[in-house]
Amino acid sequence: MSGSLPTTFFEWLIFLWEKYYLDFLRGLGVTLELAVIGTILGCLIGFLVGIIRSVVVDPGSSRMSQVAMSVLKVILATYVEIFRGTPMMVQATVVYYGTMSLWGLDIPSFAAGVLVLSLNIGAYMSESVRGAIGGIDPGQIEGGQAIGMSYAQIMYHVIMPQVFKNLIPQIGNTFISAIKDTSVLNVIAVTELYFAAKSVAGTYYRFFETYFIICVIYFILTFTMSRLLRILGRALEGSRNYELIVDGEGNSEGTNV
Amino acid sequence: MSELILQVKHLKKSFGTHEVLKDIDFSVEKGEVISIIGSSGSGKSTLLRCINMLEIPTSGEILFEGAPVSYRPKDKNRFRSRVGMVFQSFNLFANMTALQNCMIGVQIVSKKSKQEAEARAQEYLKVVGMSAYRNARPAQLSGGQKQRVAIARALCMQPDLLLFDEPTSALDPEMVGEVLAVIRSLAESGITMVIVTHEMMFAKEISSRVVFMDSGIILEQGTPDQVFNHPQKERTREFLSRYRQG
Numbered sequence: 001m002s003g004s005l006p007t008t009f010f011e012w013l014i015f016l017w018e019k020y021y022l023d024f025l026r027g028l029g030v031t032l033e034l035a036v037i038g039t040i041l042g043c044l045i046g047f048l049v050g051i052i053r054s055v056v057v058d059p060g061s062s063r064m065s066q067v068a069m070s071v072l073k074v075i076l077a078t079y080v081e082i083f084r085g086t087p088m089m090v091q092a093t094v095v096y097y098g099t100m101s102l103w104g105l106d107i108p109s110f111a112a113g114v115l116v117l118s119l120n121i122g123a124y125m126s127e128s129v130r131g132a133i134g135g136i137d138p139g140q141i142e143g144g145q146a147i148g149m150s151y152a153q154i155m156y157h158v159i160m161p162q163v164f165k166n167l168i169p170q171i172g173n174t175f176i177s178a179i180k181d182t183s184v185l186n187v188i189a190v191t192e193l194y195f196a197a198k199s200v201a202g203t204y205y206r207f208f209e210t211y212f213i214i215c216v217i218y219f220i221l222t223f224t225m226s227r228l229l230r231i232l233g234r235a236l237e238g239s240r241n242y243e244l245i246v247d248g249e250g251n252s253e254g255t256n257v
Numbered sequence: 258m259s260e261l262i263l264q265v266k267h268l269k270k271s272f273g274t275h276e277v278l279k280d281i282d283f284s285v286e287k288g289e290v291i292s293i294i295g296s297s298g299s300g301k302s303t304l305l306r307c308i309n310m311l312e313i314p315t316s317g318e319i320l321f322e323g324a325p326v327s328y329r330p331k332d333k334n335r336f337r338s339r340v341g342m343v344f345q346s347f348n349l350f351a352n353m354t355a356l357q358n359c360m361i362g363v364q365i366v367s368k369k370s371k372q373e374a375e376a377r378a379q380e381y382l383k384v385v386g387m388s389a390y391r392n393a394r395p396a397q398l399s400g401g402q403k404q405r406v407a408i409a410r411a412l413c414m415q416p417d418l419l420l421f422d423e424p425t426s427a428l429d430p431e432m433v434g435e436v437l438a439v440i441r442s443l444a445e446s447g448i449t450m451v452i453v454t455h456e457m458m459f460a461k462e463i464s465s466r467v468v469f470m471d472s473g474i475i476l477e478q479g480t481p482d483q484v485f486n487h488p489q490k491e492r493t494r495e496f497l498s499r500y501r502q503g
Contacts, residue, residue, distance in 0.1 A: 059328070060313070060329050140348055143349060145334075146309060146341065146348070147414050148338030148366040149361075149365065150330065150334055153366075157365065162352045242390075244390065
């Protein structure tokens with residue numbers, strides 16, 4: 001033995017970082033990858049499910065499509081309730097080991113992790129989407145109907161642009177949560193940041209120092225993201241001004257009162 | 258030779274056990290300007306909403322140009338593109354400018370080109386005196402301005418019939434005038450209109466026919482002179498006397 005192992009807390013931090021920083025960074029890479037893919041897929045799922053669950057079935061449409069729609073809504077409601085009502089760590093193990101023992105499928109743990117994270121984010125996001133759609137003044141729907149727009153056209157051109165804009169902060173928050181939530185995927189051996197730390201911690205039995213390091217990494221990551229999102233949010237708000245357009249005839253146009 | 262645009266036959270509408278419309282018979286001829294008056298809760302707005310299929314009647318029949326209307330989504334949208342509606346609460350699209358509000362229906366419902374939609378939108382924004390505000394969003398406009406844009410949006414569809422559901426009820430007194438002036442100029446231009454309103458002087462002045470509704474039935478109808486100056490029913494006299502005092 002070299003006998004030159006660190007003795008103080010700070011020495012251990014430096015020692016572990018210098019020795020294992022590549023493992024930490026690799027773990028960080030996987031964490032970010034999971035969070036990005038999970039948030040994108042989760043939002044897609046969330047918007048899809050939220051939109052479908054918000055559909056107001058036209059009483060004038062065929063009986064078949066009305067029944068099909070109710071069945072679909074029940075299925076989606078079940079999905080949302082299950083994924084919101086169970087811990088993600090448990091979902092991860094059930095999906096990972098379940099696919100193996102039920103169908104003999106050996107899906108890579110990273111793929112299982114992405115699947116669980118996306119479905120989890122999708123369930124929560126769909127509820128936000130549903131709430132945001134319900135929060136749009138229903139008068140706008142009638143306004144669209146009154147000029148002959150179909151429900152789909154009203155959703156696409158009028159409702160969803162407003163819903164999406166209102167949900168941008170929510171999507172940012174979801175991404176930040178996803179960064180933290182990926183840590184539970186270590187239970188199915190996804191080699192993300194927490195998993196990397198677990199391996200490092202066991203080598204020298206320095207648990208506090210190792211987890212302190214990733215604690216700092218997680219915080220730097222989420223804090224940077226939340227600042228970036230705030231800047232982005234301000235940029236998206238845009239100008240509140242508009243230009244009056246005075247034509248050749250000035251204000252003398254049309255009906256003046 | 259007058260031409261019937263719309264016929265409503267034995268229309269009934271209930272919300273739960275509450276019967277809002279009881280056996281309404283009502284028709285609109287081309288070029289008519291009809292005002293529907295009556296106290297709140299008499300069923301005026303519900304009648305208008307049934308005509309535009311925002312409510313489905315409990316029973317009865319609605320004929321448009323002689324043919325019964327169909328509630329199948331496609332037919333319904335085609336019908337609505339020909340029957341415009343202006344709401345009490347404007348119902349403009351919050352994510353679009355005044356110009357875009359007017360263009361969207363022309364583009365995606367009437368399937369016209371962007372250039373044509375824009376030209377038409379400009380034209381009707383000018384009619385309602387809102388051309389200068391074409392790039393403003395609804396949140397940046399006053400109530401009266403919003404309602405004028407909403408009227409332009411309805412006009413852009415070049416409807417055969419235009420329905421107004423209390424177009425000035427959500428406006429403060431100073432803005433009522435600007436909206437009524439627009440509707441008055443439309444009435445003079447010969448567009449067929451049905452207006453639910455509480456503005457009695459206005460109804461008397463611009464209507465070719467006045468319909469008085471009370472508790473879900475049409476109690477009395479006729480020329481403005483008949484209804485306002487020589488009402489036949491006691492209930493009509495009672496209703497009108499409140500406005501005379503005011």
